[in-house]
Amino acid sequence: MVICVASGKGGTGKTTVATNLAAVLGEKAQYLDCDVEEPNGHIFLKPQYEHREKVYVPVPQVDLNKCDFCKKCAEFCQFNALAVLGKNVLVFPELCHSCGGCMLICPKEAITETGREVGVCEKGRALLGVEFVHGHLRIGEAQAVPLIERIKKEIKPDKTAIVDAPPGTSCPVIATLKGVDFVVLVTEPTPFGLHDLKLAVGVARILNLPMGVVINRADLGDEKVFTYCEEEGIPVLMTIPFSRSIAESYAKGKLIIGEEKWRDEFLKLFQKIREIIGG
Amino acid sequence: MKELVIISGKGGTGKTTLTASFAALAKNKVLADTDVDAPDLHLILSPAIKHEEPFKGGHYAVIRQEDCTACGTCRELCRFEAISEDFKVNPIDCEGCGVCVHFCPVKAIDFPQRVCGKWFISETRFGPMVHAQLDIAQENSGLLATLVRQQAKILAEDKNLELILVDGPPGIGCPVIASITGATCVLIVAEPTPSGMHDLERVWQLARGHFGIPCLACVNKYDLNPEMAEKIEQFCQQNEIKLVGKIPFDPKVTEAVVNGKAIVEYDTETASIVASMWEEVYNYLEKI
Numbered sequence: 029m030v031i032c033v034a035s036g037k038g039g040t041g042k043t044t045v046a047t048n049l050a051a052v053l054g055e056k057a058q059y060l061d062c063d064v065e066e067p068n069g070h071i072f073l074k075p076q077y078e079h080r081e082k083v084y085v086p087v088p089q090v091d092l093n094k095c096d097f098c099k100k101c102a103e104f105c106q107f108n109a110l111a112v113l114g115k116n117v118l119v120f121p122e123l124c125h126s127c128g129g130c131m132l133i134c135p136k137e138a139i140t141e142t143g144r145e146v147g148v149c150e151k152g153r154a155l156l157g158v159e160f161v162h163g164h165l166r167i168g169e170a171q172a173v174p175l176i177e178r179i180k181k182e183i184k185p186d187k188t189a190i191v192d193a194p195p196g197t198s199c200p201v202i203a204t205l206k207g208v209d210f211v212v213l214v215t216e217p218t219p220f221g222l223h224d225l226k227l228a229v230g231v232a233r234i235l236n237l238p239m240g241v242v243i244n245r246a247d248l249g250d251e252k253v254f255t256y257c258e259e260e261g262i263p264v265l266m267t268i269p270f271s272r273s274i275a276e277s278y279a280k281g282k283l284i285i286g287e288e289k290w291r292d293e294f295l296k297l298f299q300k301i302r303e304i305i306g307g
Numbered sequence: 308m309k310e311l312v313i314i315s316g317k318g319g320t321g322k323t324t325l326t327a328s329f330a331a332l333a334k335n336k337v338l339a340d341t342d343v344d345a346p347d348l349h350l351i352l353s354p355a356i357k358h359e360e361p362f363k364g365g366h367y368a369v370i371r372q373e374d375c376t377a378c379g380t381c382r383e384l385c386r387f388e389a390i391s392e393d394f395k396v397n398p399i400d401c402e403g404c405g406v407c408v409h410f411c412p413v414k415a416i417d418f419p420q421r422v423c424g425k426w427f428i429s430e431t432r433f434g435p436m437v438h439a440q441l442d443i444a445q446e447n448s449g450l451l452a453t454l455v456r457q458q459a460k461i462l463a464e465d466k467n468l469e470l471i472l473v474d475g476p477p478g479i480g481c482p483v484i485a486s487i488t489g490a491t492c493v494l495i496v497a498e499p500t501p502s503g504m505h506d507l508e509r510v511w512q513l514a515r516g517h518f519g520i521p522c523l524a525c526v527n528k529y530d531l532n533p534e535m536a537e538k539i540e541q542f543c544q545q546n547e548i549k550l551v552g553k554i555p556f557d558p559k560v561t562e563a564v565v566n567g568k569a570i571v572e573y574d575t576e577t578a579s580i581v582a583s584m585w586e587e588v589y590n591y592l593e594k595i
Contacts, residue, residue: 036345038318038477043502065478066316066509068502106365106405127386127404167509168517170449170481195318195477198344198441198448202399218564220323220347227345230443234399248561279532281501 030189031301032208034231036224038195040214041244041268044278045297046192047072048285049212052294054156058187061162062204063194064147064175069162071281073154080150083163084143085174087121088130094138101130101139122170147175151182155283159187172200180204188298197227205231210301211239212265217249222256229262238304240265242297263304266297308463309491309592310456310471312341314514316506318477320498321527324560325581326474327351327569330433332585336470338436339459341452341486343424346438348474351567354429354436362439362454364423364447365403368396374415381407381416399444423447426455428462435462449485452476456486470592479513487514491595494523494551494588499535507539511548522548523591525584528556549591552584 033046043061047069050059061069088101088110095117102110102117109123110130121144131139147165154160161182163175172194180203183189193204205211211232215225225241232239241257246267257264268274277284285291313322313329326348330338340348368389370381375394382390385407389400396407398421408416423446426439437459439451459471473490476482487493493514497507507524514520524543529536536553543550557577563570571578 037347038315038320038345039498040319063478065480065483066318066502066506068317068505071501071505104405104409106403125402125404127402127406128384129404129406129409132384132406132410165480167479167512168484170484172478172480196344196448196482197443198482199446200480201344202444218561219350219567220564223347223350224345227443234444248558250565275531278502279500279535 029305030183030191030208031210031212032191032193032205033212033214034193034201034205034228035195035214036197036228037215037220040216040221042214043068043072043192044284045212045214045242046190048283048290048294049298050158050190051156051283052285052291053188053298054158056188058159058161058184058189059154059192060179060182060189061192062176062179063192064163064165064172064179065194067162067164069192070160072283073158073160075152075154075160077150077152079152080148082145083147083149083175083178085126085146086128086141087124087126087144088119088139089142090117090119091138091140092117094136096136098135100133100135104129104133126174146171149175149178173203176200176203197231201231205235205237208237210305211237212242212301213239214242214244215253216245217243217251217253221249222253225253225256229260240301240304243267245270265300266293308460308469308471309595310473311588311592312473312475312487312490312493313496314475314483314487314493314510315477315496316479316510317498317503320496320503322496323347323351323474324564324570325496326472328571328581329472329585331569331571332582333470333472333589335468336434336472337459337463337468338431338434338472339455340438340474341455341482342474342476343439343441343451343455343482344448346440349438351564351569352431352433352436353567354427354431354438356427356429358428360426361422362424362426362451363420364445364450365421366405366418367398367401367403367421368407369417369419370394370396371415371417374413376413378412380410380412384410424451426451426458428458435466437462449481452482452485479509483513487520488518490520492521492523492592494525497524497526497539499526499529499532499539501535504535504539504542508542511546521595523551523588524548525551526553529553530555551587551591552580554580
């Protein structure tokens with residue numbers, strides 16, 4: 029089973045929900061942090077890394093001895109990643125989407141592929157026996173999707189995979205959500221939280237995924253998020269009040285399931301999700 | 308003309324609430340929201356839309372079923388697994404590279420341009436604003452962020468305004484890169500948590516290390532963790548990031564957001580802290 033924790037708006041508590049949900053399941057769980065731009069799960073789950081690898085995407089390299097500067101590659105590329113200037117071909121690897129089109133189109137077979145590093149993927153075992161996977165996008169790298177896809181390859185079918193999504197609603201979020209079994213949308217009861225929740229619900233609906241909502245800092249704000257969920261028939265699976273003790277746990281990098289109340293709450297959250305997926 | 312971009316790395320640290328306050332305080336400026344996939348600044352500024360245009364991003368492939376011979380070439384060549392066994396292109400998976408279009412032996416694939424969202428020029432109580440909304444599950448947020456900045460610049464030139472104030476997106480990827488390249492200065496809003504610290508470092512590496520853009524920083528809700536706030540201050544000192552202020556946790560800020568107001572429209576201590584922060588930022592911008 030793959031459960032993705034997403035939000036639309038950033039900073040609503042995705043990582044708090046995802047890490048505590050994984051931890052409460054212990055050895056049965058796998059936690060995968062797909063927020064590769066700003067991964068934070070490791071701060072709370074404290075993994076011991078056993079494996080680290082650089083992740084590359086293919087980008088073209090041009091053999092100028094074979095190239096006759098016909099410009100077909102540059103004309104073909106939708107992303108302006110190649111330019112032919114006189115007797116030279118410039119490649120802009122950061123613009124390349126790795127479609128392989130230039131290589132296929134080159135009449136002189138002058139183009140081969142080399143790797144561009146997009147980031148690092150790390151794996152290990154974290155607190156309470158949770159299997160841990162995350163990635164760090166290389167600073168300056170624009171495309172998060174290939175690294176997210178690499179992380180998701182680590183999903184094990186015999187585990188309950190908890191996937192921590194990046195904020196927003198565009199490509200990295202779509203790449204994270206594709207193929208998961210359930211989406212937990214974490215929001216807060218403010219106009220920002222509600223607005224971005226609506227966008228995230230739109231994404232989940234386009235991908236045809238069952239979903240539920242967790243409302244964080246539930247007592248700071250207004251009622252509109254609750255009303256919205258009721259009107260849309262989206263179950264509110266859990267509410268978390270604003271509390272100094274939770275804020276302090278977070279500030280110290282601690283899990284909140286250390287408290288028995290929250291351990292029970294997160295187990296209940298998991299039960300509810302299982303019931304929804306089950307039938 | 309100066310351009311200040313407010314970013315954070317981590318989401319939800321208070322970029323938009325702060326931008327809204329700066330919008331109220333700054334004079335002679337254009338406002339812009341480049342968090343195009345989850346824009347929120349309009350919720351405070353309630354813009355009246357004066358001009359609206361569709362945003363056309365890249366292209367996408369569409370197979371004409373009546374002409375398709377089901378030869379399988381497109382499925383074989385597509386690296387994005389966007390073509391189903393019955394030869395339909397899933398627009399969500401299609402990267403718009405055009406490989407299938409070009410190599411289809413019977414030329415049965417069309418390649419129309421995608422409408423990925425909308426962008427707007429609006430009027431607000433604090434001045435003109437350029438903003439956008441990427442359609443749900445669309446690509447090219449970087450391109451749209453760039454477009455919003457270009458339009459804001461044109462507007463500023465037309466109206467002879469000195470400053471562009473940009474509410475940026477979270478993260479360090481494509482939309483952030485598109486939002487900060489070539490900007491005069493960025494202001495990083497950090498929160499005093501281990502996540503906030505971690506993300507501040509990464510976004511600073513991007514802005515300063517990778518692009519050489521001068522960085523300012525502020526700590527939001529600093530009193531929730533004074534120890535970590537202290538660490539952020541030290542980090543800023545060591546790395547020549549000018550700390551322009553520390554904002555306390557104040558439930559009034561949430562109340563202001565719920566009422567569609569900037570905190571500086573309230574008479575609170577936080578409002579005066581934010582006001583003096585803006586003065587620091589303004590003076591810094593003047594000197595660059």
